[in-house]
Amino acid sequence: MARHDHPIFTLLYRALVKVEDAGPVGRVRTEVGGALFGKLLIVGLGPGEDLHHLPAAVTEVVAIEPSASMRHAARAAVAEAEENGIPVELIDAVGEDLPLPDDSVDSVLFAYVLCSVDDPDAVIAEVRRVLKPGGVVAMLEHVAGRPGSWIRRWQTLVSPVWPFLAGGCHCDRDTRAVLERGGFDTAGVEDFAVAALGPVGAGIKGVALLAEPPAAGREASPEDRDRGR
Numbered sequence: 001m002a003r004h005d006h007p008i009f010t011l012l013y014r015a016l017v018k019v020e021d022a023g024p025v026g027r028v029r030t031e032v033g034g035a036l037f038g039k040l041l042i043v044g045l046g047p048g049e050d051l052h053h054l055p056a057a058v059t060e061v062v063a064i065e066p067s068a069s070m071r072h073a074a075r076a077a078v079a080e081a082e083e084n085g086i087p088v089e090l091i092d093a094v095g096e097d098l099p100l101p102d103d104s105v106d107s108v109l110f111a112y113v114l115c116s117v118d119d120p121d122a123v124i125a126e127v128r129r130v131l132k133p134g135g136v137v138a139m140l141e142h143v144a145g146r147p148g149s150w151i152r153r154w155q156t157l158v159s160p161v162w163p164f165l166a167g168g169c170h171c172d173r174d175t176r177a178v179l180e181r182g183g184f185d186t187a188g189v190e191d192f193a194v195a196a197l198g199p200v201g202a203g204i205k206g207v208a209l210l211a212e213p214p215a216a217g218r219e220a221s222p223e224d225r226d227r228g229r
């Protein structure tokens, strides 16, 4: 999908994740990845760094990646995962229109991708469709900083140009709210610092679960509403 291909960003990002992976971000990838199991959907595989952080409980991977240069950059990581006994199907598609049947994956990983998709609400709706009951969504995302924070000021300043500099990324998305609107319980998602300052300084990490609808005959409680039920 040519519109999604940013070859210069791919080159820069590929080098950046290699450096990042040796530090705290790599540890967070491993921590978040620990929740994944069974047939895993990775939305926005990028250069494939997440494939280095999968637990043994993952049996196969379906990876969605609309950028040809990113798919090319991911070849070595895909080959390595397959050598380690994890089949990887890498598909040219977008998260807003997943070429997968309903209830067909056990777990889903978002790593720095909900910032880049065109329509995060549509992606979450698709993930909800394909995720089996009892499935998990693990994530590591940079998000909008708290109102009034330095990070938020940075984001307000650079947001008009950021997508052009960073391969379509939006630095100020409220991704937790998107998950909750889409019917996910985010009690297992926590804030963390991606970097000390800068437009990508605020992050969320953890696991979201499909929220149970309120039981029939019972009004949604304030707690239910707070949790997006």
Ligand SMILES: C[S@@+](CC[C@H](N)C(=O)[O-])C[C@H]1O[C@@H](n2cnc3c(N)ncnc32)[C@H](O)[C@@H]1O
Binding pocket: 004, 013, 017, 043, 044, 045, 046, 047, 048, 049, 050, 064, 065, 066, 067, 070, 093, 094, 095, 096, 110, 111, 112, 113, 116, 117, 118, 119, 168
């Ligand atoms: C910042 S990179 C992150 C890659 C990888 N997940 C990681 O953690 O390093 C964002 C990726 O999302 C992909 N992407 C952009 N729009 C997308 C969409 N609508 N659906 C799926 N992936 C998308 C981009 O091509 C890019 O590879």
